[in-house]
Amino acid sequence: MPCNYVLILFMLLASHVHAAPMELSPEQVRKDLGSAIREISVIEPHEQCGETNYIVTYVGIPLRILIEYYYPGEWTGFSGDIHLIARDGYLGIVEAGKMREKDAYLVFARADAKPFLVDNNQQGERDVPLGPFYLVWDNIGDPDLQKMCSYGWPYQVDRIQLVSDSIYAGLIPPGASPSAQAGFAAFKTYCLGCHHINGVGGRKVGAEMKLLVNGKTREDLRAWISDPQKVRPATTMPPLNRGLDNKERQRVIDQIIEFLGVL
Numbered sequence: 001m002p003c004n005y006v007l008i009l010f011m012l013l014a015s016h017v018h019a020a021p022m023e024l025s026p027e028q029v030r031k032d033l034g035s036a037i038r039e040i041s042v043i044e045p046h047e048q049c050g051e052t053n054y055i056v057t058y059v060g061i062p063l064r065i066l067i068e069y070y071y072p073g074e075w076t077g078f079s080g081d082i083h084l085i086a087r088d089g090y091l092g093i094v095e096a097g098k099m100r101e102k103d104a105y106l107v108f109a110r111a112d113a114k115p116f117l118v119d120n121n122q123q124g125e126r127d128v129p130l131g132p133f134y135l136v137w138d139n140i141g142d143p144d145l146q147k148m149c150s151y152g153w154p155y156q157v158d159r160i161q162l163v164s165d166s167i168y169a170g171l172i173p174p175g176a177s178p179s180a181q182a183g184f185a186a187f188k189t190y191c192l193g194c195h196h197i198n199g200v201g202g203r204k205v206g207a208e209m210k211l212l213v214n215g216k217t218r219e220d221l222r223a224w225i226s227d228p229q230k231v232r233p234a235t236t237m238p239p240l241n242r243g244l245d246n247k248e249r250q251r252v253i254d255q256i257i258e259f260l261g262v263l
């Protein structure tokens with residue numbers, strides 16, 4: 001009999017990687033991890049992509065310390081993604097490998113005590129609330145992080161979840177070409193935060209991706225992804241990362257269109 005209990009306990013622990021998202025509040029983090037709270041200065045990419053002199057200092061906690069504390073068993077050897085779920089439906093996706101290499105912070109205030117807001121100029125939105133949590137990266141002196149612009153900087157985050165890569169398995173049809181597979185990786189970086197396919201991804205946009213691309217030509221998609229405001233001035237969809245140089249940007253757009261073609 002005790003053997004069964006051990007087995008059930010083991011199954012509960014092992015399945016935690018897919019467990020429900022954990023709710024986070026600054027009050028709880030202050031209580032649990034107060035001594036790890038610090039200030040972090042960053043080039044604020046929502047204000048101006050590619051502009052290196054707009055620096056803001058925030059107050060928060062290294063994401064790695066937070067994950068190690070709340071997921072003590074799972075984090076060791078974990079190779080999937082951290083999902084940061086935002087109140088506005090956005091899904092921040094951080095690969096564990098990237099987090100081990102670069103320093104990310106979950107911040108909850110500005111050090112200068114000004115309101116915790118940002119202008120999101122790529123989306124044409126002003127005074128957007130950042131709380132309860134905003135994920136920022138230590139990008140001063142890191143050109144790779146700077147060229148990612150505001151991608152990977154989710155705000156209004158209130159839940160966190162570790163997910164294994166298997167959740168994406170159904171999104172790439174078997175036998176997809178290498179460029180369609182590369183396209184999925186780019187889609188995950190640049191689109192999945194807002195859009196969802198087969199129930200996986202962000203909920204900023206209600207309609208499923210397959211419906212949105214239905215009936216669109218490659219040229220329609222290229223025009224839309226490169227510069228949505230040119231097609232529909234009032235849209236809040238941002239143009240694909242303007243921090244990339246033009247050649248790389250075109251290559252990424254091609255790969256994404258290739259992936260959308262196999263959906």
Ligand code: HEC
Pocket residue numbers: 123187190191192193194195204205212213224225232234235236237238240256
């Ligand atoms: C920050 C959120 C966000 C991101 C990131 C984003 N989108 Fe969108 N997308 C939207 C919104 C909002 C709409 C609804 C368009 C509107 O304003 O009517 C939309 C609409 C669309 C449409 C339908 C357009 C139409 O004519 O109705 C397509 C196709 C699309 N997105 C593709 C993409 C692709 C591909 C990417 C990645 C390169 C992407 N989106 C990234 C927010 C986003």
